[in-house]
Amino acid sequence: MVKFFSSKRLLITDAPADLHTFPDGLVPAEAQSLSQDPRLADFLSSPAVISSVGGMNALTLWVKRHRVCQCPDYNGEFHHHELVQVPRGRGVVCLCWAHDNEFREKESAKLDATALVNAAEFVTEAIRHRNNLPEGRHLTLGELCWWAVSKGLVHLLPEEIICAALGMKYKPPGGQRKEADVDPWERHPSDVLANNIKPVLALVIDPETPETFMRLPKARKFSAPAYTRWVKTQPCCGCGEQADDPHHIIGSGFGGMGIKASDFHVIPLCRRCHDALHANTSKWEEEHGSQAELVLKTQERALAMGVIATGKQK
Numbered sequence: 001m002v003k004f005f006s007s008k009r010l011l012i013t014d015a016p017a018d019l020h021t022f023p024d025g026l027v028p029a030e031a032q033s034l035s036q037d038p039r040l041a042d043f044l045s046s047p048a049v050i051s052s053v054g055g056m057n058a059l060t061l062w063v064k065r066h067r068v069c070q071c072p073d074y075n076g077e078f079h080h081h082e083l084v085q086v087p088r089g090r091g092v093v094c095l096c097w098a099h100d101n102e103f104r105e106k107e108s109a110k111l112d113a114t115a116l117v118n119a120a121e122f123v124t125e126a127i128r129h130r131n132n133l134p135e136g137r138h139l140t141l142g143e144l145c146w147w148a149v150s151k152g153l154v155h156l157l158p159e160e161i162i163c164a165a166l167g168m169k170y171k172p173p174g175g176q177r178k179e180a181d182v183d184p185w186e187r188h189p190s191d192v193l194a195n196n197i198k199p200v201l202a203l204v205i206d207p208e209t210p211e212t213f214m215r216l217p218k219a220r221k222f223s224a225p226a227y228t229r230w231v232k233t234q235p236c237c238g239c240g241e242q243a244d245d246p247h248h249i250i251g252s253g254f255g256g257m258g259i260k261a262s263d264f265h266v267i268p269l270c271r272r273c274h275d276a277l278h279a280n281t282s283k284w285e286e287e288h289g290s291q292a293e294l295v296l297k298t299q300e301r302a303l304a305m306g307v308i309a310t311g312k313q314k
Helices: 038-044 047-052 057-064 097-103 110-131 141-150 160-166 187-197 226-230 271-279 283-286 293-305
Strands: 083-088 093-096 201-203 247-249 266-269 307-311
Touching: 038 083, 038 110, 038 160, 047 057, 047 110, 057 083, 057 093, 057 110, 057 160, 083 097, 083 110, 083 247, 110 141, 110 226, 141 160, 160 187, 187 293, 201 271, 226 247, 226 293, 266 271, 266 293, 271 283, 283 293
Parallel strands: 201 307
Antiparallel strands: 083 093, 247 266
């Protein structure tokens, strides 16, 4: 219990009502707030969304971590100690052998609802992990929409959610409107969302530049201020907090005497990690990985999010 008294303050209070039904033990981690938004229930449990974060196999492994039967107690206090993960509708639920036998091939609205909750929590947590956000950090609506754009899933987002993310007024379908309020050039919210996100760096590939025909070509200095600005907005490669600087990697042969590496060979670092890397590069790389590997991960993240695209894609 010493670890609970190591900080300056300790709050002791009665257990909240929503924990009364949980078994004794560790308090379950707080779920992502977006997973509890009823407007996102269909989106977070759709097969295309689940497939984009690992599919049903990954969802089953995630549900397996519950280690407790999720079935409400219908027949007394008995729960078998062996557990199985059972697909229910568009999700997966963890059941003991007794309740699995009892409800196999039977309808149960409560179990189906639990399976959907599991799917929503799994998807939001997977998106958080893929965005390199720290554990316990809650996704924002904008981050969820950005992820949907990068995966080509905007068309599955509810129109009300897109309007909330863009600050647009939501107009429910149906009903009557005045003719004066009808805008013939009004665009659908999903189109506005997709068109508002542009590639930061659009590459143009030219296999026959003048330098390719020279015996000793002079290297060009590649500059991409828009890309380095995007790198600054990403989590730090060292501690995972918000980055402050786009660090041009050093000691890897990509630069020169007094010359920084190109803007394409940068990684996001906070000020503290940036100073620590320059103070002792080898020690920093032993703890966090090589700079060259982190550059590849940063570039791969930019490609996956559509930040880097070819001229035609732009």
